[in-house]
Structure formats: structure tokens, C-alpha cells
Amino acid sequence: MMVKITPPDCIIEHYLREKTINAVIDTLENIAFMEIIPSKLVTPYDEALACLSAEILINTPFSGKLRLVLSKALVKQLVLNSYPSEGIEIREGQFVFEDINRNQIPEDTLEDSLREIVNIVTGRLMTDLIPDNQSYEIGLPEISADAFLGFEGASLCIEFFAEGHPFWLMLFGDGFINSPIINPKQ
Amino acid sequence: MNKILIVDDSKTSRMFIKMCLEVAIPEIKAGTFYEAENGKEALALLNDNEAELVIMDLNMPLMDGSTLLRWMKDNDQLKNIPVIVITSTNNAAKRDELLQMGADHILSKPVSPAKLAPIVKAITQDTTDLDTYGA
Numbered sequence: 001m002m003v004k005i006t007p008p009d010c011i012i013e014h015y016l017r018e019k020t021i022n023a024v025i026d027t028l029e030n031i032a033f034m035e036i037i038p039s040k041l042v043t044p045y046d047e048a049l050a051c052l053s054a055e056i057l058i059n060t061p062f063s064g065k066l067r068l069v070l071s072k073a074l075v076k077q078l079v080l081n082s083y084p085s086e087g088i089e090i091r092e093g094q095f096v097f098e099d100i101n102r103n104q105i106p107e108d109t110l111e112d113s114l115r116e117i118v119n120i121v122t123g124r125l126m127t128d129l130i131p132d133n134q135s136y137e138i139g140l141p142e143i144s145a146d147a148f149l150g151f152e153g154a155s156l157c158i159e160f161f162a163e164g165h166p167f168w169l170m171l172f173g174d175g176f177i178n179s180p181i182i183n184p185k186q
Numbered sequence: 187m188n189k190i191l192i193v194d195d196s197k198t199s200r201m202f203i204k205m206c207l208e209v210a211i212p213e214i215k216a217g218t219f220y221e222a223e224n225g226k227e228a229l230a231l232l233n234d235n236e237a238e239l240v241i242m243d244l245n246m247p248l249m250d251g252s253t254l255l256r257w258m259k260d261n262d263q264l265k266n267i268p269v270i271v272i273t274s275t276n277n278a279a280k281r282d283e284l285l286q287m288g289a290d291h292i293l294s295k296p297v298s299p300a301k302l303a304p305i306v307k308a309i310t311q312d313t314t315d316l317d318t319y320g321a
Contacts, residue, residue, distance in 0.1 A: 113198050115196060120274045137275075
């Protein structure tokens with residue numbers, strides 16, 4: 001059953017959605033040179049889809065959380081797009097991109113990359129939302145133990161597509177909607 | 187020995203920074219860098235090794251970049267080492283705070299070779315020997 005997210009009436013929600021989309025698109029297009037397409041709907045989660053989920057807490061000026069859920073296949077593609085395959089050397093035995101088949105990216109590399117992505121997206125979003133003269137603090141990105149796409153309770157959930165793969169970003173916390181610090185510019 | 191210290195809890199981020207610099211600055215070779223996953227490790231490395239430049243993230247476990255920067259600027263032996271901060275939290279308030287704390291340059295993640303390399307080159311160009319040795 002399709003879950004339809006109707007376009008919000010509230011200006012603040014629309015503003016938040018727009019800023020969130022921009023943060024995701026700018027980050028991933030700059031990192032991985034992928035075209036990112038936001039969807040107005042949220043399709044049902046496929047339990048057979050192997051996913052990775054990363055979260056980061058917003059500590060100040062309000063409490064909140066950002067969660068990013070991507071299929072492992074998409075994370076792998078992001079990693080491969082981000083780093084050239086030629087001329088990569090093994091240094092201190094830590095690099096794997098010399099593998100000819102490029103199929104053996106370790107799980108910890110996928111998780112590390114996803115943590116970085118969620119970190120950058122969150123920083124970009126908060127920079128866009130918070131007035132320039134006010135500081136904000138975010139936590140350390142963490143891989144969620146459960147990659148299940150649970151957006152119940154989310155203030156906002158947006159689905160995107162990258163090279164045909166869906167992925168999801170969720171914002172949790174009333175602060176994203178109710179904080180007086182976030183003032184939509186009209 | 188002139189080394190560049192990269193401080194970031196993300197291995198892929200450290201690798202990307204090294205790649206940016208090795209591609210853009212021919213004088214930089216394998217062995218120019220050493221790495222730390224957090225501020226605490228970075229301080230230990232700086233106490234035992236000379237560094238020409240520190241490139242650091244802010245958001246790290248154990249000791250974050252702001253604390254590391256404060257420690258460096260409070261230490262007579264470390265305070266003159268140039269510091270480039272590469273961070274995802276980069277609005278005007280944070281930039282002003284970091285500059286007041288003594289950071290020399292602040293760049294936003296994701297960093298690009300076009301932005302990072304000229305800064306590193308300008309800092310290191312008066313040192314023609316970037317000594318290299320095996321890891």
C-alpha cells in the first residue's frame with residue numbers, strides 16, 4: 001500500500017522540506033556526482049532490501065535527530081563514485097580499491113562512508129536552517145543497529161532516488177517544526 | 187622532517203584528503219602524512235613528532251577538534267603549527283569561533299582538491315623538502 005505524504009500546508013514544513021532536499025542533493029551530487037531526485041511519495045519499505053541506516057543527533061539549539069537509510073548497493077555505488085579506481089595504492093594495508101572487480105568493499109568502509117554522508121548532510125541542513133550568527137551542535141554519526149525503515153514519529157520523511165535506488169531521510173524532533181529559531185525566509 | 191597530520195575519525199575522509207593533496211601537489215609523496223582518529227591521538231603524535239601542518243575535523247570522539255585546537259594554541263611547542271579545519275558545521279558563528287581560537291583556515295565538507303590544495307601548497311611551499319619515509 002502506497003503511503004502518500006501530502007504536500008504540507010504549513011509554510012515552515014514546506015521550508016524545511018525544501019532545505020532538506022537541497023542539503024541532500026548538494027551533498028551527494030558533490031560527493032558522488034549522482035543525480036538525486038526527490039519524490040513526493042514514500043513507497044513501502046522492502047524488507048528484502050539490505051539497507052544501512054545512519055543517525056545523528058541535533059543537540060543545540062534544539063533536540064532532534066536525522067536518519068538516513070540507504071540500500072547497501074547504493075552506499076557501495078556512492079563510495080565507488082567518490083574515489084577513482086585508478087592509481088589507488090595500498091598504504092598500510094588499509095585500502096581496498098585496488099581490487100580489480102571493485103566488489104569487495106568492506107562493510108566498515110560502507111558504514112564509515114555513510115557516517116560521513118549523514119554528517120555532511122546534517123551540517124549543511126543545520127547551516128541552512130539556523131541563522132548565520134547562531135551556533136549549533138550536532139552529535140557523532142552512528143550506524144543504527146536496526147536498518148528497518150521506521151519513520152513513525154518523524155517530523156518529516158522524504159524519499160529520494162539515485163540511479164534508480166530509493167533512499168530515505170527522516171527528521172525527528174519537534175524542534176525542526178516548532179523551534180522559533182528556524183524562520184522561513186519569504 | 188616535515189609532516190602533515192590529518193585528524194579525522196573517518197578513515198575514508200582521511201584517505202580522501204590524502205588523495206586530494208597527493209594528486210594536486212606533486213611534492214607530496216607517500217609518507218608525508220600521519221593520521222589520528224581523534225584529538226587525543228593527535229596530541230600524542232604531535233608530542234612525539236614534528237608537524238608542519240595539521241588538518242583536522244571538528245566532530246570526533248574522545249577529543250573533538252575544538253578542544254584539540256585549544257590545546258595546541260596553549261602549548262608553546264605546538265601553537266605556531268598552522269591548522270586547517272575541515273568541518274560539516276560551518277556557519278558564520280562557528281567560523282568566527284574557530285578563527286578566534288586560532289584556526290588558520292576553515293573549509294566545509296565535502297572538501298575539494300581545488301579548495302584544499304592551494305591552501306596547503308601556500309603553507310608548505312616555503313619548505314621545499316617534504317621528507318618522506320616509509321610508514
